[in-house]
Amino acid sequence: MPQFVVAITGASGAAYAVRLLDVLLASGAEVHMTISPAGVQVVGHELGLPVTLNDFSADVIFPDRKTVNPESPLFKFLFATPAGMPERRWAIDAENKSDAFARLHLHHFQNFMTGIASGSFQTSGMVICPCSMGTLGSLASGLSSNLIHRAANVHLKERRPLIVVPRETPLDEIGLANMQTLSNAGVIVLPAMPGLYHEPNCLGDLIDFVVARICDQLGVEHQLMKRWGDSR
DSSP states (O other), X not given: OOEEEEEEOSSSOHHHHHHHHHHHHHTTOEEEEEEOHHHHHHHHHHHOOOOOSSSOOHHHHSOOGGGSOTTSHHHHHHXXXXXXXXXXXXXXXXXXXXXXXXXXXXXXXXXXXXXXXXTTSOOXXXXXXXXXXXXXXXXXXXXXXXXXXXXXXXXXXXXXXXXXXXXXXXXXXXXXXXXXXXXXXXXXXXXXXXXSTXXXXXXXXXXXXXXXXXXXXXXXXXXXXXXXXXXX
């Protein structure tokens, strides 16, 4: 069973992170999640999800679709579809929901005693999604002031896949230089820049595009989007 680390920081784009967690868990992977205080604020503001640093429940991140207010941000980003289109759902199978939730582990962003802070803890890759420019700068400078930084440093030194998903525009010279530094070190810099060639019908399709590209880099199979050249 592959193990992935997913870190959520304080950039805009919380829906990308939630959908990524959903798809990774649906694939059968073990997922180790950590979130910064700013990430908690963004998840609450953009999706209305009351995630906290200390009192965590997967049910908070993945509420039953039937109970989600159709006017809520979460519904608009992940579930809303045009009239006549199939309704969007969580990738996690309802029948395997409890098993999926048992494979999601939260690690406090200041807990350096957890497994993902060590290179001896085996993982198949790490994604920082979304990745704030502050986190990006810390990684480029080799800083390790919290668990997110440390886990990323571990993946770098162990030569494991590390993907950062910045969501910022426009980009200044410092941010671009930091991305170049990380790319030179082997980090996959994957900005949250949805394409349009797959003919998206709703916001969820745009989110799935970015999550699909992340999963491709991790080697996780999915059916999130129509690929270029796919006639289906």
